[in-house]
Amino acid sequence: MKWTMFMMKVESNKEVLLYNTYNRAVVILDKLEYNNINDLIHGKKVKEVQSNKSEVKSQIEKLREMKFIMEDETNEKEEYLKELKEFYENDDFLALLVLPTTACNFDCTYCYQKGIPLHVVNRNIIASIMSRIEELLEDNKEIKMTKIDFFGGEPLLNWNFIEDFTKEFSSLMRKRTIDYFLKLTTNGYLLDLNKINFLLKYNLQQIQITMDGLPEVHDKRRMLKGTHKGTFDRIFNNLKGLLDLKDARDLLILLRINFDYQNVDHIPDFLDFIKRELGVDNIEISFGQVTSPINFNYEYMIPFDEVPEHYIKLYKVRLGFTLSDTFTFGSLCFAKRKFSYVVAPNGDIYKCVSSVGVDRMKEGNIYKNPLYKIRDYLFVDLYDECFKEKCPFIPICHTGCRFVSFIRYGDIKKRDCHREEMKRINSEILKIQYLDGY
Ligand code: SF4
Ligand code: SF4
Incomplete structure (x- = not known):
């Protein structure tokens, strides 16, 4: 028998914590227990094992059930990739990210869309998108659920489009008896109750709003275009409403906090404020590292190798907010799913939203290309190197981020590996969450 390769191990003085990145199982053993099991696994004679033999055997059985331990002959790579391919092939979820505009009412200092040509969607794009969806559904009867995510620019700048699109989309889904839900990703400035009530009628399930700190910090980063006035007060009131x-x-309300050198040390005060004013129960926090946009160098960007220390500090002060229990730079993200597409206002199709406006990452155009012809972004061959290196993070990293690969190597088909950073961050998260004294 052997330990699974998808296992992280972290230790405190007395305990050993094992975390399975494949199924997220956690087990905490005292050190002696762990050493006994490890000895047995490595073929040491039972008489060398100091504690009760039957107790160790029953622990091993439990660990086997939790997939921490397996037979020597188990080929984890083969099994994992088979499952991954099956998951991909049988995907029954269609996700469409629609940009009603690339224009924005903000002038954020770090915006990745700076310099991207401004487009507002043309009305006849709705008919084209609907017919592309119909075509896709006709060919892929397994699709059972669809999601529309309105993104931008600032999507609420083109509210009429959102209304018309939502009505059309909802009637198409009803006609085909397919379930659907909506998500809105907005800067929050134009988010009023009329708009929310409209979207709720069409099964809005998630809203993501970005705030980067208290007014003195947020307003320096996320200001109104033209006047450069602060936006904190209005967004906060809309969020409260x-x-x-x-x-x-x-509704799942996601509060996104983008961090870089300029605001990272101020985030704890901001979280404290949000907790006091709005509570922790109805808001989920997510931290996003600001990466340098493709078209300019951003002076406050935190380099990847410094992200762990900052992220760990943020994790420690999360103050009761729900945060993901693993940290990853990649994941089986939107772009790597089979039926996921980003439609820009001019009809250009992408797989990843960060690549909108980047010509070499454009994969087609809604007026010319059917969605089923758009190429996949899950490159199974890339996993070979990760398996060769026996990386435990494969099930949560999936070879990294395609967009960052493009930025780093000019090629989306390269691994974007941050193994060391992931190890540092995830080990600390596990210690903080599960081990005494952290
Ligand atoms: S490729 Fe990278 S930037 Fe694009 S959706 Fe995936 S993780 Fe996000
Ligand atoms: S890219 Fe690096 S961190 Fe990600 S799975 Fe591969 S080896 Fe692991």
């Missing part, structure tokens, strides 16, 4: 809305109780 949203939380007070009875019908929005089941």
